[in-house]
Amino acid sequence: AKLALAALAMHARGLGVGTLGELLGERSAHADGLVRTVMTALRRNLEPALAKGAASRYIVSRDELYVLVDAAIAHCDVRLFEAAIHRGQALVRTDPAAAAGAFTAALDVYRGDLLADDTFGGAFEQERERYRRDALAALRFLAARQAEQGDLEAAEALLRRGTQLAPTDEEPCLALVRHRVAAGQHELARQAYWDYRKALKRLLDVAPSPEFE
Numbered sequence: 716a717k718l719a720l721a722a723l724a725m726h727a728r729g730l731g732v733g734t735l736g737e738l739l740g741e742r743s744a745h746a747d748g749l750v751r752t753v754m755t756a757l758r759r760n761l762e763p764a765l766a767k768g769a770a771s772r773y774i775v776s777r778d779e780l781y782v783l784v785d786a787a788i789a790h791c792d793v794r795l796f797e798a799a800i801h802r803g804q805a806l807v808r809t810d811p812a813a814a815a816g817a818f819t820a821a822l823d824v825y826r827g828d829l830l831a832d833d834t835f836g837g838a839f840e841q842e843r844e845r846y847r848r849d850a851l852a853a854l855r856f857l858a859a860r861q862a863e864q865g866d867l868e869a870a871e872a873l874l875r876r877g878t879q880l881a882p883t884d885e886e887p888c889l890a891l892v893r894h895r896v897a898a899g900q901h902e903l904a905r906q907a908y909w910d911y912r913k914a915l916k917r918l919l920d921v922a923p924s925p926e927f928e
Contacts, residue, residue, distance in 0.1 A: 716753055716756045716757040716760055718738060718739065718835060718838060719735060719738070719739065719750075719753050719754065719757055720757055720783070721830050721835060721838075721839065722734075722735065722738055722838075722839075723774070723781060723782070723783035724783055724791050724793050724794065725793050725830075725839070725842055727782075727783075727785065727794060727797075728780065728782070729777060729778075729780030729781055729782035729783075730780060730781055731779060731780050731781075732746055732747050732750045732779075732781075733746065735750045735753070735781065736749060736750050738838060739753060750781075754774060754781055757774060758771045758773065758774050761773045761774070772784065792824045792825075792826075792829065793829055793830070793846075795820075795821075795824045796821050796824050796825050796829070796846065796849075796850075797846075799817045799818070799820040799821035799824075800817070800818070800821045800849045800853065802814075802817035803815075803816075803817035803818040803821065803853060803856075807856065811860065814856070815856070815857055815860055818853035818856055818857055819857065821849070821850070821853055822850060822853055822854065822857075825846070825850045827880065828843045828846075828847065829842070829843060829846050830842070830843065831843065847880060847881060850880060851877050851880060851881060851884070851886070851887055854873045854874065854876055854877045854880075854887075855873075855874075855877065855890055857873050858870040858871075858873040858874045858877075858890070858894070861873065862894065862897075867894075867898050870894060871891075871894060871895075871898075874887070874890050874891040874894050875891060877890065877891070878891055878907070878910070878911070882910075882911070882914035882918065883911075883914050883915050883918050883919055885911075885923070885924065885927050888907060888908070888910075888911035888927075889927065891904075891907045892904045892907050892908055895907060908923075911923065
């Protein structure tokens, strides 16, 4: 039930039986029965007093999709993050200041990989990767604005957060290295490179790409 709830939280438009069944490990003709059982259990967990056959306030069916009702969610980091990211992306060219505010709001609720609990196993890896990329892009945008405004320390902090979110990704490290070189901090730039190299070795047992070297 927890897995299904997380999936519905990430897909505001809802999910069909086939998708939910596959997520729950059932791809056969039995998927429909399994999904109904899980949805019933989820509704009872969310609304213990819900009478048999009564409509749920939280989980509804629309156009053959199961939907988690927005109004029933007091605070859902996933949806808050996505909404703020989308606002920022829509405003980048027309209103950079408003875009910066939206990206800041998104990052306020992004504390690392979402739904990384062991309960979910390998599920949602594509979603986690997408959220991570969105967070990194928001950090780069905000860092560039801070640098343009002359606040190099704030830009540095944002770029460092990027390397912490994705220690084995080349792009965040390269952005930090370039920032430090531009600021005349060559020793710190080399340190950023070596931190990246050590993270690659420790976590993936690989070396930086020839292009990065």
